[in-house]
Amino acid sequence: MADDPHIEAFGLICHSCSSVLTCGEGSFYVVKIEAFADPSPPNLDSNKPSKHLSTEINELIEQMSDLSEQELMDQVYRRLILLMCRPCYELWIEDPTGTSAS
C-alpha cells in the first residue's frame, strides 16, 4: 500500500473546491488526518451505577452484529489524506472542526 497514493496521481484537484492543483508551485497543502477511537481500556469499573455488565456486553454484541466489518473498522480508525488549494486550506485550518459559526 503506497503511503500517499494521491500525491503521485496526475490531475490533482482540491478536495474541497475541486480546482486543479499544480505540483511544484507550493500552491496547495497535503492534510493528513488520523482519527482513533479512545485507546484507553474500557471502563469496567464496578462503581458504575449502571446495569449488569453482562447485559451491557450483550447489548454491545447486538449493536455490532448489525455492522459490517468495514463499519467496525471505521469506528476504530480512520486515515484520510486530503489535498487542498491554499485558499481552502487557509479557511479550513482556522476552523478544522467546523464549529465556529460564520
Ligand SMILES: [Zn+2]
Ligand atoms: Zn480549494
